[in-house]
Amino acid sequence: MASSNASIPIIDISPSNPDAPQQLLSAASKYGFVFVENNAATGIPPQDIAKMFEISKEFFAAPVEVKQTAAIASNEAGKNLGWLSRGVEKLDPGTQKRADVKEAFNLAPPSSPTNAPTQPLPSPLAPHAPLLTTFQTSCQTLCQTLLSHLSAALATPPDWFTSRHDASLGPTGSIFRMLYYPALSPEETQKAENEGEELDLRAGAHSDFGSLTLLFRLPGQPGLEIRTAEGKWEGVGFGDSAGEEGGLLPILVNIGDLLEDWTCGLLKSTVHRVVFPRGSAPADRYSLAYFCHPLDEAALEAVPSEDVRAHARERGLGGGGGRAGMTAREHLMERLGATYSVGK
């Protein structure tokens, strides 16, 4: 098993690696982040990932008026779906003075693996509806595979996690996001400096709200950092060296707050952020994120696992998880409310 610069392990989830569940659990408990080797077992063809990045670039390059037709604040798109212009989101509302320097497009899960997206798409995305559906469906399937592995490693009933993430049973908070972090122009940088602002953050420090996140990045577009157990910021590695070209990066998977809660902190929802790379020429950055959430009505309760119980005992917890008594949807609404400056 190899590892990245920040020591995040890379795991092969293909059937030829029977240790995958244990390796996944160990990385999720230690780092909260793990790379998954991008082979056929992920079910996400490399050409689909490449095409998704092309589509994303094309969309974000479109004129504002076009993107505005699907803006998050517009009534047609609904509150958390559609285009988010720069300046709307602050992932670290407690400490960030300036909003994240990014744009995003939020896409709701399709109602079935063969159906078109359930929200209106702006003109650059509309022709790609079939791929958008396929891509989201394969992301959800990969998340279910990873959740089965975690169940196996934690010795819970085998479908404990997957049944709570089965989108055919009801609405979930899952969301797919295309992210664009524009390079700042020299004028913008100068203006910020004149005003005494620190220009280091593209996305504020945060942990993810859901169960699991799949993150697709492009080589040579560094900036994603995790806060280590020692409180240091470290690059995730793989694709972090500017100038690195070609090749397919492993898929980065991270644990979100709900899995941390469900496991009484055994799995870690690690704080991370995106910074402007230091010492390199200004450049745009793109990423694709699939945030896997449970069914809205799933209760936040402790996972029935001896490992989780032992961990809770060690930490003097009652075994209910920090948000016991809440549903997944109540938790999500609380977090979204703190993050967005729209719709309030």
Ligand SMILES: O=C(O)CCC(=O)C(=O)O
């Ligand atoms: O763009 C990235 O690399 C990370 C984005 C992220 O952490 C998020 O949107 O939650």
Ligand SMILES: [Fe+2]
């Ligand atoms: Fe994140």
